[in-house]
Amino acid sequence: MCRNIRPLFNFEPPATDAEIHAAALQFVRKVSGTQKPSEKNAAPFERAVEEIAKITRALVDSLETHAPPKNRELEAEKARARFLMNRSR
Numbered sequence: 001m002c003r004n005i006r007p008l009f010n011f012e013p014p015a016t017d018a019e020i021h022a023a024a025l026q027f028v029r030k031v032s033g034t035q036k037p038s039e040k041n042a043a044p045f046e047r048a049v050e051e052i053a054k055i056t057r058a059l060v061d062s063l064e065t066h067a068p069p070k071n072r073e074l075e076a077e078k079a080r081a082r083f084l085m086n087r088s089r
Contacts, residue, residue: 009060012069017053020060024053 005023008015028048029035037045 021053024049
């Protein structure tokens with residue numbers, strides 16, 4: 001139904017609002033069991049996405065670590081390699 005939600009904390013550059021919104025949307029789609037809500041459910045669906053995005057931003061911004069930030073491009077490359085490895089099995 002939807003892509004996997006990816007980690008958003010401790011990356012350089014930090015997670016964008018668009019990435020956080022996309023993760024919130026994926027979460028709400030998964031929980032609700034629908035890609036696109038009916039007209040009757042559209043407002044609660046969007047409200048849930050916005051609230052979860054706001055909470056996620058607050059969480060990501062408040063977390064602390066001593067680990068160096070991960071490189072976005074390098075992590076994406078690793079994920080692609082894992083995907084290709086699993087696909088070829």
